[in-house]
Amino acid sequence: MPAILRKKVHGASTRAEVIDGAEDIGVAYQVFSDTVVEDVIVKNSPRGFKFHNGNNLVVRRCETENVKGDGIYLTKTKNVLLENNRMGAAPGEGADCCQFAYQNSDDNISSDVVIRGNLFLQSPTSTSNKGALVCDKTRNYLVEYNFIGGKNFSFSSVGDDAVVRSNIMRDGRMNDYSFGYGIGDKADRTGHHVYDNWIENNNRGISLSGFSDQERAFRKDIDIHDNVINGCDIAFFANRPWSGSFRRNIFMRCGQDMVLSGKGKATAGEIDGNYHNDGSFLxxxxxxxxxxxxxxxxxxxxxxxxxxxxxxxxxxxxxxxxxxxxxxxxxxxxxxxxxxxxxxxxxxxxxxxxxxxxxxxxxxxxxxxxxxxxxxxxxxx
Missing domain, CATH: 2.60.40 (Immunoglobulin-like)
Structure with missing residues (x-):
C-alpha cells in the first residue's frame, strides 16, 4: 500500500495497513484531532510515522521495520497515547525510534503524553548517533512498562513533569557522556519522578547533565528512587545544580557509584540510603x-x-x-x-x-x- 498522508482531519482512523517502500514518510497526519492509528506496519522507507499539530491521538500496536529515520516523530501534539508499539532500530544518522520534538520553537511542544508497553529497539550496532526515545521539552508525560534500547543514549528525557517507572533502559555507550536516563538541555528542567526502573550497560546510568559545558541550568524537584543500575561505568552523574533526592537505588557492578559536580543557584539534592550488590543476590x-x-x-x-x-x-x-x-x-x-x-x-x-x-x-x-x-x-x- 502507498503512503498514508492526511491533513485537516478530525475523528479519522487508520487501521490494519502495511505500507511497504514509501518514498518518504509511511504515515503522516497534520492538523488533526481524535485520531486512532492501530495495527499499522511501515517498512522499507526513509521515515515511519509523523504527527504534527494534533489533539487526542492514539497510536497502538504499530510497527516499523527497516525504516532508516525516526520511527515515530511528533510535534505540537496534545493528549497522546503510544501503546504497545514495536519500533525497530533506527539506523539513520540522527534517527531515534521515537521522538517528541519541538524544532526550536515552543509553539511545537507536545504535552499530556502516555508512553506504555512499547519496544523501542535501538541497538548498539545501529549507525545512528542518537538513541531510542526522546521527549524534547515535552510537558506532563508518563513513561511506563517499556523496553528502551540504546546507542548514544537510551532515553533523553528533556521535558518537565515526567513520571518514568518500570522501564528497562540500556546500551547507551557511544560516547563518554552516553546514558540510560538523561535530563540534558541548556535550560532549566523540573519535576522528574524516576523509579522502579532497570538501567543497564550504559556509560552513565542516570545523568543530570546536558550537551554543553553550561553549568547553570537547574534540575529542580528530581526524585530518583528504587532503581537498579547495573553494569554502568558511572551509576549516577550530575554536573548541574539540582534539587530533590536520590535514594534507595541499587548499584550493581558499576565502575563508580556517583560523580557529582557543578555550580549554580542550588546545591545538590539529598543523597541517602543507596546500596551495593555484586550480582550474586537477586x-x-x-x-x-x-x-x-x-x-x-x-x-x-x-x-x-x-x-x-x-x-x-x-x-x-x-x-x-x-x-x-x-x-x-x-x-x-x-x-x-x-x-x-x-x-x-x-x-x-x-x-x-x-x-x-x-x-x-x-x-x-x-x-x-x-x-x-x-x-x-x-x-x-
Missing amino acids: NLVAPPLRFNPDGKASVASGEWTSEPDEIVIQWRDKGLDIPDANRPSIAVEPGMELSCVLLARKGRNWMLAIAETAYDEFMPRAWQEKMLPWQKRYLSI
Whole structure:
C-alpha cells in the first residue's frame, strides 16, 4: 500500500495497513484531532510515522521495520497515547525510534503524553548517533512498562513533569557522556519522578547533565528512587545544580557509584540510603501484591537466590513512601495508587523487589514479547 498522508482531519482512523517502500514518510497526519492509528506496519522507507499539530491521538500496536529515520516523530501534539508499539532500530544518522520534538520553537511542544508497553529497539550496532526515545521539552508525560534500547543514549528525557517507572533502559555507550536516563538541555528542567526502573550497560546510568559545558541550568524537584543500575561505568552523574533526592537505588557492578559536580543557584539534592550488590543476590520471584476482601492490601516476600538476612517493606502511594507503612499489610483508601517495594539484604549485598500482581485489561507488548520481566506493579484503588 502507498503512503498514508492526511491533513485537516478530525475523528479519522487508520487501521490494519502495511505500507511497504514509501518514498518518504509511511504515515503522516497534520492538523488533526481524535485520531486512532492501530495495527499499522511501515517498512522499507526513509521515515515511519509523523504527527504534527494534533489533539487526542492514539497510536497502538504499530510497527516499523527497516525504516532508516525516526520511527515515530511528533510535534505540537496534545493528549497522546503510544501503546504497545514495536519500533525497530533506527539506523539513520540522527534517527531515534521515537521522538517528541519541538524544532526550536515552543509553539511545537507536545504535552499530556502516555508512553506504555512499547519496544523501542535501538541497538548498539545501529549507525545512528542518537538513541531510542526522546521527549524534547515535552510537558506532563508518563513513561511506563517499556523496553528502551540504546546507542548514544537510551532515553533523553528533556521535558518537565515526567513520571518514568518500570522501564528497562540500556546500551547507551557511544560516547563518554552516553546514558540510560538523561535530563540534558541548556535550560532549566523540573519535576522528574524516576523509579522502579532497570538501567543497564550504559556509560552513565542516570545523568543530570546536558550537551554543553553550561553549568547553570537547574534540575529542580528530581526524585530518583528504587532503581537498579547495573553494569554502568558511572551509576549516577550530575554536573548541574539540582534539587530533590536520590535514594534507595541499587548499584550493581558499576565502575563508580556517583560523580557529582557543578555550580549554580542550588546545591545538590539529598543523597541517602543507596546500596551495593555484586550480582550474586537477586530476586527470583517478585513479591505477590494482593488486594483482600477485608479492604487491605498485602505482600509476601517472594523468592530470592538465597534466604535474606533481613527484609524491609515500604508501601507507597503514587510512588511516594507512606510514612510508617512497613508491615506486610496496609489499609487502603479510595484514590490511592498503591505499590510496595521490598529492600532485602544478604551479607553485604542489597537488592530491591517491587511487588506485582497479574496484568488485567492492559498487557504490555514488551512483556508479551519477553523483553520486560515484570507484571503489574501499581494498584489503583
